[in-house]
Amino acid sequence: MSGREVVGYVYESPSVREFTFVISRDAGDVGVGDYVVVREPGSGGRELLGRVEDVARDVHEGIKGEIARASMVSGRPVPNLDWMVVARVEVVGALEDGRLRDPRMPARPTDPVYKLPEPELEDLFSSGELYVGRLKDSRARIFLRLNELLTLHCAVLGMTGSGKSYTVGVLIEEVVERGVPVVVIDPHGEYTSLREPSPDRERLERWGLEPKGLDDVVVFAPEGSDGVRDYPITIDTTKLGQEDFEVLAPELAKRRAAPNVLGQVLKELRRRRNEEGEKYSLEDVVELLERHAERARAAGDMAEYQAARAAIRDLKPLLRYGIFKTQESPDLERHVRPGRVLVLNLRGVPDRAQQIVVTHFLRRLFDLRSKDRIPPVFVVLEEAHNFAPAGEERTTSKTSLSVIRDFAREGRKFMAGLCVVSQRPGRVDTTVLSQCNTMIILRTANPDDLENIRKSGEGITKEALERIKGLPTGTAFITGSAINIPAFVDIRPRRTKHGGETPDVLEELKRWREEHAQEDPTLGL
Ligand SMILES: Nc1ncnc2c1ncn2[C@@H]1O[C@H](COP(=O)(O)OP(=O)(O)OP(=O)(O)O)[C@@H](O)[C@H]1O
Ligand SMILES: [Mg+2]
Numbered sequence: 333m334s335g336r337e338v339v340g341y342v343y344e345s346p347s348v349r350e351f352t353f354v355i356s357r358d359a360g361d362v363g364v365g366d367y368v369v370v371r372e373p374g375s376g377g378r379e380l381l382g383r384v385e386d387v388a389r390d391v392h393e394g395i396k397g398e399i400a401r402a403s404m405v406s407g408r409p410v411p412n413l414d415w416m417v418v419a420r421v422e423v424v425g426a427l428e429d430g431r432l433r434d435p436r437m438p439a440r441p442t443d444p445v446y447k448l449p450e451p452e453l454e455d456l457f458s459s460g461e462l463y464v465g466r467l468k469d470s471r472a473r474i475f476l477r478l479n480e481l482l483t484l485h486c487a488v489l490g491m492t493g494s495g496k497s498y499t500v501g502v503l504i505e506e507v508v509e510r511g512v513p514v515v516v517i518d519p520h521g522e523y524t525s526l527r528e529p530s531p532d533r534e535r536l537e538r539w540g541l542e543p544k545g546l547d548d549v550v551v552f553a554p555e556g557s558d559g560v561r562d563y564p565i566t567i568d569t570t571k572l573g574q575e576d577f578e579v580l581a582p583e584l585a586k587r588r589a590a591p592n593v594l595g596q597v598l599k600e601l602r603r604r605r606n607e608e609g610e611k612y613s614l615e616d617v618v619e620l621l622e623r624h625a626e627r628a629r630a631a632g633d634m635a636e637y638q639a640a641r642a643a644i645r646d647l648k649p650l651l652r653y654g655i656f657k658t659q660e661s662p663d664l665e666r667h668v669r670p671g672r673v674l675v676l677n678l679r680g681v682p683d684r685a686q687q688i689v690v691t692h693f694l695r696r697l698f699d700l701r702s703k704d705r706i707p708p709v710f711v712v713l714e715e716a717h718n719f720a721p722a723g724e725e726r727t728t729s730k731t732s733l734s735v736i737r738d739f740a741r742e743g744r745k746f747m748a749g750l751c752v753v754s755q756r757p758g759r760v761d762t763t764v765l766s767q768c769n770t771m772i773i774l775r776t777a778n779p780d781d782l783e784n785i786r787k788s789g790e791g792i793t794k795e796a797l798e799r800i801k802g803l804p805t806g807t808a809f810i811t812g813s814a815i816n817i818p819a820f821v822d823i824r825p826r827r828t829k830h831g832g833e834t835p836d837v838l839e840e841l842k843r844w845r846e847e848h849a850q851e852d853p854t855l856g857l
Pocket of ligand 1: 492805825
């Protein structure tokens with residue numbers, strides 16, 4: 333209780349969810365965004381915790397009249413009533429042993445209202461280990477609970493440019509510092525910069541932090557992609573089933589009546605493998621399809637020929653990425669290690685190949701974790717709406733959806749925390765989203781997205797949703813079991829470098845001109 337200051341007295345309590353109080357003339361600094369407490373009448377010591385939503389110099393007409401009348405009766409001049417400043421408070425809940433409950437009784441008019449000092453605020457909002465930012469409009473730091481993040485999953489949602497990947501970067505820094513390995517599914521190649529220190533030293537200093545790159549970041553990317561990599565991403569093609577090939581060959585899959593050339597080719601390759609012990613790659617599949625096509629053409633079987641050509645058209649362009657080989661890389665059992673960030677950089681890889689890579693490695697992670705062959709792990713899934721889409725929007729992602737659902741459904745004992753990231757929360761499978769207990773919500777304007785957020789998260793009031801629409805970049809509404817009390821949080825600056833800077837048009841133009849100057853020397857001018 334020490335350090336608490338009376339800032340005013342309750343004026344009106346129209347409901348258990350709100351009250352107003354008159355700010356005392358000698359009260360220190362109090363204004364919008366501050367947290368205050370007042371006794372909850374008849375509750376045996378509970379307190380109502382509220383947030384100042386608005387402040388007005390509005391004097392109640394009744395009071396004004398009374399004072400004016402009194403002045404006239406006494407013959408003294410009517411006093412200046414401007415001093416009466418009234419704060420409107422939204423009650424967040426009733427505090428009982430540091431936890432928030434539903435309020436049962438409205439604040440009693442004339443009871444004193446206390447402003448919560450920062451240390452008390454910090455205690456209230458933070459019971460975890462992961463330092464993610466400060467309570468908005470305050471200096472109180474916010475910590476999230478690692479345990480809840482890892483056992484009950486989280487979602488980072490918000491429109492493009494709202495600060496999701498940046499926030500995920502902060503989470504990764506914190507999680508990995510506690511020794512928990514992280515696996516990032518990174519469709520845009522934004523997370524390789526985790527090993528570099530942030531160039532924003534000044535801002536970090538203001539937060540009492542220093543730039544620091546992570547020591548142990550290992551990046552995997554397909555050999556044929558333009559992404560940064562230490563090691564290649566490859567999959568043992570022998571392990572892919574026909575449904576995986578159907579994802580890889582959408583044109584063929586669309587021709588419903590087409591002969592099952594893929595099935596035949598795979599059967600042939602599998603037979604060979606069983607007899608001769610030879611593994612096969614995508615090259616072998618394409619080669620056999622080509623032979624198949626030739627044979628069909630020679631035999632005049634045009635349906636068969638066209639089906640084979642369609643499969644070749646789908647599959648051949650994938651060869652250049654060098655993903656579908658006879659070996660598997662990364663070997664997750666070896667690389668998922670305490671304190672390491674493993675990045676699967678899928679930048680520039682066609683969607684359908686990404687689907688298979690994600691499905692394959694998530695399945696593998698799931699399997700290894702359930703057999704306890706890898707430690708508890710934090711898995712970041714960027715662009716989750718592509719891998720776990722809502723409804724039947726994309727048949728191609730059914731395989732990834734089912735493994736992500738399995739992952740999300742696994743609970744407490746499993747200890748593989750999924751962090752679902754999406755700029756289209758309205759398009760993420762609701763089963764997956766509703767399993768994400770902790771929600772970190774950044775600016776979101778689209779009504780469908782807001783609706784899905786409201787359905788999936790607890791403690792998201794109408795007022796909170798309204799504010800979410802207008803949040804500045806880097807401010808999040810955090811709710812769920814990793815935080816004690818839902819709160820708006822200014823995300824702290826990253827110690828590592830952010831890889832997803834909002835592109836600068838003039839910089840890009842300069843780069844483009846330099847790159848094309850050789851073909852057309854006038855551009856370099
Ligand atoms: N907490 C923050 N502090 C400072 N800058 C931030 C913060 N969060 C985001 N930014 C800046 O805002 C821009 C967009 O952030 P970010 O890349 O995280 O967006 P995003 O939500 O992931 O967008 P997209 O959906 O397009 O991937 C970046 O340039 C980043 O540096
Ligand atoms: Mg992003």
